[in-house]
Amino acid sequence: MSKLFQVDYQTPIGVLEIIGTEEAISSIMFAEQDVVVHQLTKETPPVLQTCYAQMDEYFQGLLQDFSFPYIxxxxxxxxxxWNALTTISYAETGSYKDIAIAIENEKAIRAVGSANGKNKLSIVIPCHRIIGSNGKLTGYAGGLWRKEWLLEHEQKFKQQ
Structure with a gap:
C-alpha cells in the first residue's frame, strides 16, 4: 500500500482534509476541526500541492473543472x-433519479443515494449538486448549510 499524505485547506465553510499518495488524491472531506493542522510544505507531494491550488482557485471562483489525478x-x-456525478456541470443540479437513469438502472434511486453518501471526493465528485426531484436540498455529508453555500457559490461564478 502506498504511503498516504495529508494537507488541510481552509475554505470559507470549514477545513478540507486532502489525503492522497504521491500519485493521486483519494479523499477530500470537510473536517470536524476549526483550524488547519496539516500545513502545505515543500515536502508535500506535488499531486497534493496541485489539488490544494485547484481547491483554492475553485473557492475563489476561478476554476470549474479539476484536473489533478484522483482515485x-x-x-x-x-x-x-460517482462517474455519472462528474457529468453534472458546474452550477447545475441533478437528482438521484437522473443519476439512476444515467447509469441505466432507473429503479436504483435509493442505491444511488447510498453511493452518493459514500463519496470521499467532495466537490470534485460533485455530490453537492444532487437535489431532491422536488427541487429541495437533500442530505450532504458536509452538512446542508455547506451544500447550500457550494451551490450558491457556483451560481455566483458560473460563466455566462
Whole structure:
C-alpha cells in the first residue's frame, strides 16, 4: 500500500482534509476541526500541492473543472454513480433519479443515494449538486448549510 499524505485547506465553510499518495488524491472531506493542522510544505507531494491550488482557485471562483489525478475505492455500482456525478456541470443540479437513469438502472434511486453518501471526493465528485426531484436540498455529508453555500457559490461564478 502506498504511503498516504495529508494537507488541510481552509475554505470559507470549514477545513478540507486532502489525503492522497504521491500519485493521486483519494479523499477530500470537510473536517470536524476549526483550524488547519496539516500545513502545505515543500515536502508535500506535488499531486497534493496541485489539488490544494485547484481547491483554492475553485473557492475563489476561478476554476470549474479539476484536473489533478484522483482515485476512488468502491464497488462497481458506486464507481458508476460517482462517474455519472462528474457529468453534472458546474452550477447545475441533478437528482438521484437522473443519476439512476444515467447509469441505466432507473429503479436504483435509493442505491444511488447510498453511493452518493459514500463519496470521499467532495466537490470534485460533485455530490453537492444532487437535489431532491422536488427541487429541495437533500442530505450532504458536509452538512446542508455547506451544500447550500457550494451551490450558491457556483451560481455566483458560473460563466455566462
Amino acid at each position: 476512488y475505492d468502491g464497488t462497481d455500482f458506486q464507481k458508476s454513480v
